[in-house]
Amino acid sequence: MQSLGHLRPQGTVLLKRPWLIKPLNLRAVSSIPPYEYSNQSRGGLPRFFSETLPSSKGGVILVQGDEFWHMTKVLRLKTDDRVELFNGRGGLVEGFIQNIDRTAINFVALEDPKFVLPHTPQWHIFSAFGSLKGGRADWLVEKCTELGASSVTPLLTERSSTISDNRVERLQRVILAAAKQCQRLHEMKLNHPMKIKKLIPLVAKSKQSFMTIAEATPLVSALTSTTKEPTGLIIVGPEGDFTEKEVNLITEAGATAVGLGPHRLRVETATIAILATLTLWSDSQQITNS
Missing domain, CATH: 2.40.240.20 (Hypothetical PUA domain-like; domain 1)
Incomplete structure (x- = not known):
């Protein structure tokens, strides 16, 4: 990318x-x-x-x-x-x-x-946060940096189809400030906005991809049934969620649909919840395998 x-x-x-x-x-x-x-x-x-x-x-x-x-x-x-x-x-x-x-x-x-070499876990975030307002996108990117995400890509969907260039520039400054604050040595990458059709080949090539969907199998259950390495793609939809067509395209490419609890979550909340869970799981996998 x-x-x-x-x-x-x-x-x-x-x-x-x-x-x-x-x-x-x-x-x-x-x-x-x-x-x-x-x-x-x-x-x-x-x-x-x-x-x-x-x-x-x-x-x-x-x-x-x-x-x-x-x-x-x-x-x-x-x-x-x-x-x-x-x-x-x-x-x-x-x-x-x-x-x-x-x-x-x-x-x-x-x-x-x-x-210092990068840590082994390599989680790449694809989140439809282009329509978020009031500093919510800044908060999402800041916390992804602190939690160790390798990259963040603004995902363009039918319900979140744009993100301004000015916002992208601001987000890059947020990433640098967060990297300094959390003393991260490898700066998180902010990729160009990406449409669903360009995401599909990445999902197909990835060993592991998780997509957050309401009422899907709980994330923890999906993790306990897998032995794959702690790396992959994290895909989070926009306000109003993915359309049925988008869900079908992503799951058919190989992504696992996972749920994050009984409540409807904001885009930034869902992104941080799944990243934090996978980060903790990655750490436990490293300890177990060491």
Whole structure:
């Protein structure tokens, strides 16, 4: 699946001269002790996005734009404060602020960059949230990021047929902010909106696909009867649900229809409910198989 070009904070520049500096008396922003990089949820330092990371210990990059503003104007960080930079592709490096001017800071790496592989569960969300209003789509995308979804695709259906370009741009900013907040090292992909007819081949090729439908077999029952790997597609319909024709097309392609309880759920509630359940199930599968 092709992903939209990310809206990156502007102005992160790699300086060509790698200075090997051993600073003294660095002021740590957080008192939390150093953590294992394999556990992304235990970071103790402020973390910021940078498209480019220093190539080695002592390397210096220039941080400008949105992240510079966040560092200096929001958090009011100062010279010698320790921070982390991540690139959204598994790269992470700890360093410190060497100096600050009016438009940029110099970040000096205190170590070689570390790279963490993605977690095994790979859940791809196809949700018809284009018609949601009042920040509900933002909330859906934010929580999908926090719960570890690999990608989110706005699904275009008969009852939710459009999504504005402005909204897509905003959602990409929400994803980046959520990735920083939850200390996720691999940024979730926001794919181009997709129509049902283009979803069908993906369902046919996927080893496992779940589609939420009212009064279908409960999700937990469907999970306990399967031994498939914890990866696949999650398909959630729009307000008013899928049409009968759409349901038939998706199930005939190989998707399993699952229910999420006796009540009618909003699109964002259904999306997060099934993703959270499958995420917990994936974790239990990994523990069982380890």
